[in-house]
Structures are given as structure tokens and as C-alpha cells.
Amino acid sequence: MRAFDKDIQRSVLHSLGRFLAIVGIVALGCGFYAGLRMTGPDMRLNADAFYDGTHLYDIRVLSSSGFSDDMVSTLQSVEGVESVMPAYSADVMASVNNEQYVIRMGSMDVQAAQDSTCTDDIHVDSDDDQFLNRPILEEGSWPTGPGECVLSADRASKDPIHVGDTITIDYGTSDLDQVLDQRSYTVTGLVHSSSYVSDSSLGSTTLGSGKIQQYMYVSPDNFSSDYPLTECFIRVQGADALNASSDAYRSDVNATSERISDLSDTLSQQRVESLKSSAQSDLDTQRADFEAQQEQMMSQLGISQAQLAALSSGDATQTTANNAAQGQATANDSAQLQATSTDATQAQTASTGTTQAQAATIASLNEQLAQANAQFDSAQQQIDAISAPDIYVLDRSKNFGVKSFDSDATRVDNIAAVFPLIFFLVAALVSLTTMTRMVDEDRILIGTYKALGYGRVRIASKYVIYAALASVSGAAIGILVLSQVLPAVICSAYAIIYNVPQHPFPLAVDVPLALISAGMGIGITLIATIASVTMTVREDPAALMLPRAPKPGKRILLERIRPVWQRLSFSWKVTFRNLFRYKKRFLMTVIGIAGCTALLLTGLGLSNAINDIIDRQYGVLQQYNLTVTVGQNADADAIDRVASTLDDSGDIAQQVQIRTENRFVSSEGHDDESTELIAPQDYDRYSQLVLMRDRTTHDPVAFDSHSVVLTEKLATSLGVQCGDTVTVRDQDTVGNATGDGYALTVTGIMENYVGNYLIIGSDAYAQAFGSTPDPTAIEAQCTTDSDARTALNDTLRSDPSVGTVLFIDEVISSYRQMLQSVDMIVVVLVVAAAALAFIVLYNMTNINITERTREIASLKVLGFLPREVDLYVFREIVLLTCIGSLLGLVLGVYMEGFVVVTAEVDQVMFGRDIHPMSFVIAFVLTMAFALCVMLVMRRKLNRIGMVESLKSVD
């Protein structure tokens, strides 16, 4: 090894503290950037692995009247479709252990499930390609036959349901007799399912609170033979090889979706035909049965065919309808018809005795037959009138769990785009000061090298290599460690609300991203190094050999204020003068500390912002806590009936009738935003239940019949202000905007955190839509007593026109749970801030002390006590920390504002205020970090020997 290289090697070893400071800050900068940036993709990879491993559907096809076998074959034959799994599904209310739950029942191929194997909680292996949405058995065993089921393990851990419990199905969305053969189920096992990854919501339904609380899989034979297949799950060829969040996946699936959509006419036609033919054949069979029965009856009665023919002339055919036509040909008709014919038979039998009576009976029979005949006719008409069902082709983005997991990953992406910048900035400053100090210390050495005939570049290369070694190892360590740790920590935070299993270590490292991150970290360090070494290597050797004159003391502005200055002790004087003497160090420390405080404030502020959502929305703005909607087919009086039920209950303080519609609102240059349009019927009452105000001024937002008020987040997303025009469009059944829309002029913007609302006055409504806004729902302020609520709930639900009854508290608790995950991110930020503070303060104190070793040693010789020496040095750091921290509080307000806006999800506006307590905590924590560093550095101070003071300047 050449001597020069040995010098480099030793300079690393002999100044390990300094070397490690650079390693540390670069590791932090690069690692945080890479780790945070990889978290979102890692989350998506986890999800993709889970979806692929469990063969989650790519496309789900729904039909409003179910599926027939030939439709399934049609779907199977579509280009790009790999496999089709038809399934039954029904939403029901069910009781377990005296608790009632809203449960989504689904069919599952129990044989395939039993044959499947799962070893890693991610992949389920099965030979059956038609076995999709494979559940993973957590506990217990698979169902083997009728009357057995598996439930969600994730939900069961929260609700007291265990293997062996019995579930009783109470009621469903339609008559259960037509849906289920089996009403009581034994829980044989608990499962995970990729179809339901979100814990906060499994999906929505029209039953109960409107939220599905449990899902349940049973074998298909538990469903009634009359109940049609409700949905088809489809896997697209080659889609599992693609990442589920990639554009390639989306375009692949979209292509197949479109081919299926193109076939929707064929499919619905097939459905019509199959419904018709099956209903017709049922009808024909029953008609034949009836005729046979009639004939037999007649012969018993001894009435001749001819007589009968005379009697029954006119009834060409007597039919009965089967209700298999799924709600089109109704169950009622069939049942009634059966009753009629039975009555007829009895009447006939009873009247065998007398001819007189016989004649009367025959007359009555005749009448009844005519009646039956009419019913057969109407059944036939219904069959003929069977209309084409709507076919919906949905991809995974319509699955609540998949969708919200993906948007949470996006939220992490957004945060990742902002945070690491501050680390890079501080890394640059730390490298700059550290390397400048190193070059300064080496002045004589550099002069010696120059005198020996080494070139500038060669000499500079020592420092560049030193910095390169430090930054490359820092980048490598940081990226390797944090690209594993950060995603793991954040993913486990999200595991609180999502059942997406985490990928085992090692996690995938995104190589290009890692290289970019390393490049930035190393680049910044090298640039800082070159900047600090260039000036020095240009100097003459002679100048370099002379010790650089210590930076002269200077008078500072404060000295001009004589009364203040004279009162200061010498150590305060030194402190103040030093602050302004070393400007670079001053800057580094202040920026570093400011960054640390800003990070803390951002973390705490983010936590405030998120908790404010709930507190403000449900504590301040929304005074109502109960929403009752009437069903779509409710009669006109239903809403008034509900209103009086509420009034009579005595549990309601205030209520208002409103019309709600789901619409899409767009503006020039901005896409459709899904929005709930609300037309209150009584503005005074509405304003008592919903505080309409401006967020910053708290001025009330004026509202009258011509008003159109948008919620703040909606207005921001659309980029509109008062006086601007927005376009409102209709929403079809699966949630897409249709039609040309109606123009509205915005008259006000109100504070709101959850949901997009457009509040519209009746005249404005009439003007835009051409109709009066008839009420469809009631918002009310209801008691919080849970017994009273249950009673009220039961009363309301006993009215068939009531659609949903929603107590807001349930919404609040699910929000709270969802937001827990963000608190975990706050913890990550606080740890990062602490690490940042430590590195900056350590480095700065270290330089401060090494640079002033002689001064400190002299003080010791002069007889300064250790405490006095500590104060002498640390007073400066405390002061700098204070300045930096205060600056950080200002900086943090902006940073928090930025992060909050970027981290926001659709339809939710985070709180915009940071609580005063957060400022205090951020400041105190920063000072505490500084204190810790000082405690560590005290030992170093104590170790400085007084002999140092005798040495020459070098």
C-alpha cells in the first residue's frame, strides 16, 4: 500500500467519531428516503402477493337477476378469462351468543377448500382452478356439509365468536325461504379472506347499520334451490404475473372487462331466456298438474266432461306460476293459486251429497276457477314481461378493502415524497461542516503534501475518498437497514386495520430507487467535501504551514447596548460572540435543530390534524348523530311517519328532513368528485344540526333557498370559490358519472372534514333539476343512552319503508380505529427527529469541543470547576438549540400544512390547526434531545487533559 493511501486509511481509523458522524447522517438521509419511498410499493407488493396467493378475483360480474349456467359458459369463453367461479351471496342479520350481526354470506366450494393447503398464510395451493377467493383457515376445520360455516377470524377476534358456536340467521334483504334452506349453522372454523382485507369496513348493505360486520362462507347446497347464482368471480389470464397496482395489470384487466361488458346484452338476453323458459316450463307443468287434478276432481264429483266443459268454457288454460322468475313472477301468486285450487277441491268434495248444493258448488267452483285462470294469465304475462337484467362488470377497485388499502399505500407515497428532503439538507450541512473542520485541522499536513510535490487533485482526493468511503458505507447501511425496517414498521401499523399478511424478510429492495437515494446522499457529501477542500488546496504551502490565525474575536451588535452587555458575565459574552463568530456552524446547528423540531411538530400536528377530524366533525360541526333513510320504494308518507315515530319516541332533541342524492360534481379542469347532495327542508333546523361556518373566521355561511354550499375539501379539490360554477351529474348503480349534468353557482364554502357535501336550497334545486327536492332522509339529534337507542332502532326498523338507521357513533369508532395507523407514523417521525437531533448536536458539540480543546484546558488550569466548564461550552449549544427550535416551530407549521394536505385521502379533510400543546411538546422534546447529547459530551469534556493547554497551536 502506498503511503498516501495508508494516510487515508489511518485518518479514517483515527477519527472514527467524525467518520461515523458522516456515515450516520448519510445513512439517515438515504435510508429514510429509500425506506419511506419503498414502503408504499412494499405495501402493494404484500397485497399483490396475498391477492395472487389466494386467487382473488380480477373481475366480479353481477347480474340484477342472477346467473344461469349458459351465462357462466359464455363468460368462460370470453377471451382473456382464465377461470370463472359462480357463487351465491346474501346479506343477512344473524345472531350468535345473543348478539346480532350484519353478515354477508357467500358460497364456497367446501371440497376444494378441504383439498387446499396453505403453509405461509399467503399462498393457498389447490388443484382446482375454479376455486377463487380462497380463504385461509386460521382455526378449526372446514365445513363438511349443510349447516356448517366458517367466519372471519379477524372479526371473530374482536367479537366474541368461537369455533363451535351456533349462528342463527334471523332475516335477510328478501324472504329468507327463497334464499336459504338452512337457517342455523355451526361455526367449524375461522378464516382470513383476501376479499375482505379492511377491518374498518367489510362493505355496505341495506341491512342494519348499513355496514357488514362479519362474513361467512358455507357450502352452496345451503342456499335454496330456487335462489340463483348471484355473482361470477373471474380471473384474467396472466394477470397474476402482474402487480395488482401496476398499469399493466389494470390495462390487462380492463381489456377483458370491456370484452365482458360488450357481451352484457348477450348475457342479459341469455338470462331472460333461461328465466322465461324455466318459468314457462314450471308454469306448464303446474298447469298440467292442475288440469289433471281438476279432471280427477270432476270424475269424483260425477260431473261429465261435457258439463264441465260448459262450466269451464272460457278458461282456456289454467296455470300457476313458479316464482323462480326471481321476483318477477312472484311467490305470492303461486301460493295464492295453490290455496285457491285446494279450496276448490274441498268445496267440491264437500258438495258431493246434493245436486242442489252441487250446482251451487259448481258455480262457486267455476268462479274460483275463473279466478285461478286470471292468476295463471297474469303469471303468464309476468313471464312474458321478464325484462333484461342489468349486468355489472366490476374490477377489484370496487372492493372496499382492496381500494382503501391501495389508497393508504398512496398516502404513504405522498408522505415519503416530502419528508426525506429535510434529511438530505441536514446531511449536506453536516458533511460540509465536518469536512471543513477536517481540512482545517489538516492544514499543515496539506502544506506538507504540497511541499513534497503532491498535486492539488491528489491531495484533495484524500478528503474526497474519505468522504466517499463514509457516504458510501452510510448509504449502504442506511438503505439496507431502513428499507427493511421502515416498511416493516409502517406495514405492521397498517396491519392494525388491514388483514394483508406481511411479506417475510428480506423485503424486496427497489434497486433503481436505492441507487437514486444513494446517489443523492453520496453526491451531496462529495459536493460539500469538494467545496470545503478546494479553497484550502489552492493556498501556498508556506501559508498552509503556518497555523491559521484563530478566528479573531469581533464586537457584536449586542455590545452596543452597554447596560445589557456590562451586566453579562464573561461566559455569556463569549457565548454571544461565539454564536456569531462561527457562522457555518451556527447555520448547521440552527437548520439541523430546526429540522428536528419541524419534524416533531409535523408528527404531532399530523396527529392533531387527524384527531381533529373526529372531534371537529362529530363534536362541533355535526350536531346530529342519527340518520334514518327511507327505502327507494317507500310510499310518500313514509318520511312523515318516520318523523313522527322519532318525535313520539322522546329520544330525539331535534330533527330535520333532508333529501340526499349521490351525485358527481366537477368543475372546469377538474374531474368528477363523488358528492352527497343534500337538500334540507327546513334551513333553521338544519343549521341547528349542522354548523355551517367558515373554518378560519368561524363566520356563519349564509344559507337560503337559493344557496349552493360546498364543503371545503370538495371546493379545494375542484378548485372553485364562491361565485364559480360547478357541474352536477348523475350516478349510475355501480358508481359512474352519467349524463350531461346541471350547472350550479357556488354561494358558499363551509368547514367540513369527512365526506363531500353539496348543500342546496330548494329553489336552487328546482331551478337546476326541474323538480322539488322531496325528502328521503332524516337527520336527528338522538339520545346516547344505548337501551333507548336499541328500542328506537327496533321501532324504526319495524316500518318496512325504513331503509337504513345509522348511529354516527359507529362511524366514529371505525374512524378512530383507522386513524390509529397514522399514530404509528407519528412515532416513526419522532424517532427520526430524535436521530437527526442527536447527529447534528453530537457533531456540532464534537467540533465545538475539539476546536476549543486548548481554551477548555486553559480554563481548567485557571481553576474552573467541571460544572463551570460544562456551562461555558454548553450555554452556546443550549442557546443554538433554542434558536433552532423556535425557527423549527415556524418551519414546522408550513411543513405540517404541506404534509397534511398531501397525506389526505379522498373525501376527508384533515384538521388544519396544530394544538398549542404540540408546540410545547416539540420544543421540550428538542431541548431534551440536546440535554441527552450534552450528558454524553460531558464525559468528553471531562477527559480533556490540562496538559493540552501547554501544547503548541497545531
Added chain:
Amino acid sequence: MAFVEFKDVRKLYHMGEIEVAAADGMTFSIERGEFVVIVGPSGAGKTTLLNMLGGMDSCTSGLIALDGRPINSLSDRELTLYRRHDIGFVFQFYNLVQNLTARENVELASQICNDPLDAATVLTDVGLADRMDNFPAQLSGGEQQRVAIARALAKNPKLLLCDEPTGALDYKTGKAVLHLLQQTCTSTGRTVAIVTHNQAFTAIADRVIHVHEGKVSSIEVNPNPTQADEIEW
């Protein structure tokens, strides 16, 4: 008992396996008010002697006493207070705080003492009446060393210790500083000890202590010391 007592003082350093004796049984004494020169070649142990006497280092064995008070057994804190109240130290490289003016540098010492001398007076005494409000960088080497001496004197110490006080100065300035030290001793009766390798200084001392290889090789008492401005080197 003499003002300063060194009795069989040893200082051992462990360099790995080897034991090095920086002071190998030093014995000498100094009387109150004497101007003492401790002289010897580099590596002889004179700095070790100075450190131990100045309370900056402890001895391995033996007895060190100042003004009748043994200091070899003091705790760290007691040693600090000893340095604070009893010792005035002048360094070869002045060791002034760059960020304080001449007056403030003197105050730096006087502010921590019980019975300090007035900073301005001391600075006037060392001939810096006009330079009090200058920063060290604005002063010449000789002036800086005068500030350092003033700083040591302002503490009103029992003993003024100087480590090669002229080492960083040119001949002329060095002589002036030496003169100042000698004058301080004669005019105020303060005991002054100078450590140097320069044999020429022995002429001006009341007492010369020769140090060689960790031992006091000889002690001379000079009844008629020369004036500092008369010696040549």
C-alpha cells in the same frame, strides 16, 4: 517548612508493559518570594514537575506541599479550587480566549477568585493600559503574553507558574516579558517559578533547580541575581 516542598516525588506512566518514570524521586524546596528557574533539557521531567506543582497532575508517590498544605492527596475538586485560588499560570502560547478582550480575559480569571486584583490595575501594571479593550488577535505576541501574565496575577495567587513564557516570543519581547516577571517578583514579593530549557535564564534566578532524567540533579541559590534585561541568549 519551606514555601514549596517536594519530597521524593515520583510520577510513573504506564506505556503498555513498560513503566516510565517522568519524575523519579524529586526533592527540592522553594522559599517564599523567590524567583525560581527550573531548567533542564526537553524530556527531563520539568513539565511533569510543573503539572504536579500546578495541581494539573497528581504524583504517584511522595509529598508536595504549598505554603504548608500538602496537595498530593487532594481530590479533583480540591485541586480545582487549589488552582483557582493559589496558582497563577502563564502558558507558552498565552492561551487567551480569542473572543474576549484583554480586560475580559483578565476578568475571566478574576471573576472566579475570592480576593482578586482589579483587572484594569493589573493590566496597567503590565503596561497595557491602552490596549485593554483590544481582542487578542489585535495584540502582538508580547502583548498577549502580558495579558496572560496579568490574567495570572489578577487572581492574586500564592505562586505564579510560567511554562516557557518566552518560548513563542522573539528575543526582544521575550526579554521584556522576563523582565516583567522578575519585576513582579521583586516588587510584590510574589513567588514566581519559571520552567525553561534556556540555561541563560538561570542568571536571573534567586534559586535554580536543575532537572535531569526525572531527578533534581542540583539546586543553586544565587545571592545576586542579574537583572533580566542584562542577560543575553
